Amino acid sequence: MSLIELNKDTFQDAITEGGTVIIDFWAPWCGPCKNFGPVFEQAAEKHEGITFAKVNTDEQQELAGALGIRSIPTLMAFREKVLLFSQPGALSAGQFEELIGKIQEVDMADVHKQIAEAQTPASENNAS
Template sequence: MSTIDLGADTFEKAIEEHDILLVDWWASWCGPCRTFAPVYEAASEQHQDVTFASISTEEEQELAGAAGIRSIPTLMAFREGVLVFNQAGALPAPALEELITAVKGLDMEEVHRKVAEQAAQRKA
């Protein structure tokens, strides 16, 4: 599966529609972004059950700001609509593979329970 491009009009919908969504925030002028791109693309070919997306911070400055992107590349992982990973920096292939395996292996009942508990605590 190739990487899909997301923007302000498709970002939230993609989070809702895909069980596992990885998002690479990048810019064309960013050296580490260019280094990470082939690693990310290769992983997208190996994991057909994961949706790989990218967002250009140059084209989507407002969205990047709203998402709190301070450094690029930044990789986010969403599972069942929940942000489960958010880290700046280019990952080497073995680390990306480890991340994908970890995201696939999450106990999502437990994750959703913790999210609900945190939401309840914020309201209290």
């Protein structure tokens, strides 16, 4: 099982290692967070090739603020350093499994190509 705690010092390293990282932003007082916690942990046990991380927003207010976390729980999913999913709200086990499958199915070569094209100035795109 790959389940880690992240903080402002470890967050960037975790998402730049290149694999899939799914992050649960939570707080100890949050009822929906408590309900989603076991779902998240079961998925972490089931999916060995994915890093599952938790961020306690009470302890990591600076990190949560920098990432625009306004509601908890919030899930974020990164793959190959690219944010593919960010949404507040707890998911059922079935919804979470579906999300994990969709994240793993994304054609990252195409995503990186689209990012590169978006970063290329329009004058270069029109040059032939």
